[in-house]
Amino acid sequence: MSDLFELRPAVPADAPRIALWMSQPHVLRWWHQSWSVERWAQEIERQAAGDHSVPCVATADAEEIGYVELYRVRHDRLAEYYPYDENDWGVHVAIGDVTRVGRGLGRRLLRAVADAVLADEPACQRVVAEPDIENTPSVRAFLAAGFDRHGELQLPEKTALLMVRTRTVEE
Numbered sequence: 679m680s681d682l683f684e685l686r687p688a689v690p691a692d693a694p695r696i697a698l699w700m701s702q703p704h705v706l707r708w709w710h711q712s713w714s715v716e717r718w719a720q721e722i723e724r725q726a727a728g729d730h731s732v733p734c735v736a737t738a739d740a741e742e743i744g745y746v747e748l749y750r751v752r753h754d755r756l757a758e759y760y761p762y763d764e765n766d767w768g769v770h771v772a773i774g775d776v777t778r779v780g781r782g783l784g785r786r787l788l789r790a791v792a793d794a795v796l797a798d799e800p801a802c803q804r805v806v807a808e809p810d811i812e813n814t815p816s817v818r819a820f821l822a823a824g825f826d827r828h829g830e831l832q833l834p835e836k837t838a839l840l841m842v843r844t845r846t847v848e849e
């Protein structure tokens with residue numbers, strides 16, 4: 679199955695949709711960011727104004743399917759938990775519609791996102807993620823997308839699995 683995935687930077691006008699996605703139980707359980715539309719609009723503006731992260735809306739075949747947050751590990755708390763490289767990027771993901779999860783869409787999206795980050799950022803050698811070790815669908819989707827397990831991290835609110843997609847020789 680092929681999809682044409684695109685990521686575009688989120689804008690405050692996306693806040694209603696993102697807030698709806700974040701309120702879905704399958705997302706809320708892992709993200710804990712079921713915020714109001716107003717708070718999401720502020721959050722998007724806050725991130726857009728800084729260097730830490732880039733909030734994005736993901737589309738598959740032109741349909742908006744979820745929220746992706748790309749972040750520079752060197753500006754993130756994750757930098758305290760593993761020997762990061764200056765150019766590592768991290769990814770957080772949420773597919774908003776529960777009827778679309780568990781069908782292989784996430785792994786294809788994550789593969790496309792990692793490929794795009796590595797293509798856009800020549801100095802970046804690794805794209806990383808830190809799913810909760812109990813979030814089996816997420817861990818399996820990252821594995822299927824070409825990320826490898828790099829050990830457990832004890833974060834303040836969860837035990838996470840550090841997952842790493844490393845640039846290949848061909849890339």
Ligand SMILES: CC(C)(COP(=O)(O)OP(=O)(O)OC[C@H]1O[C@@H](n2cnc3c(N)ncnc32)[C@H](O)[C@@H]1OP(=O)(O)O)[C@@H](O)C(=O)NCCC(=O)NCCS
Pocket residue numbers: 704705708709770771772773774778779780781782783784785786807808809810813814815816818819822
């Ligand atoms: C994480 C997420 C992006 C993955 O996308 P997806 O489309 O569900 O992923 P895929 O269908 O590609 O893969 C899911 C895998 O988990 C498995 N899975 C799904 N539900 C499961 C469950 N309850 N128990 C065990 N395995 C499960 C599927 O079988 C599949 O693995 P397999 O094909 O190797 O057997 C999506 O589920 C999501 O947005 N979840 C809510 C938010 C979230 O958890 N974000 C991640 C935070 S790090």
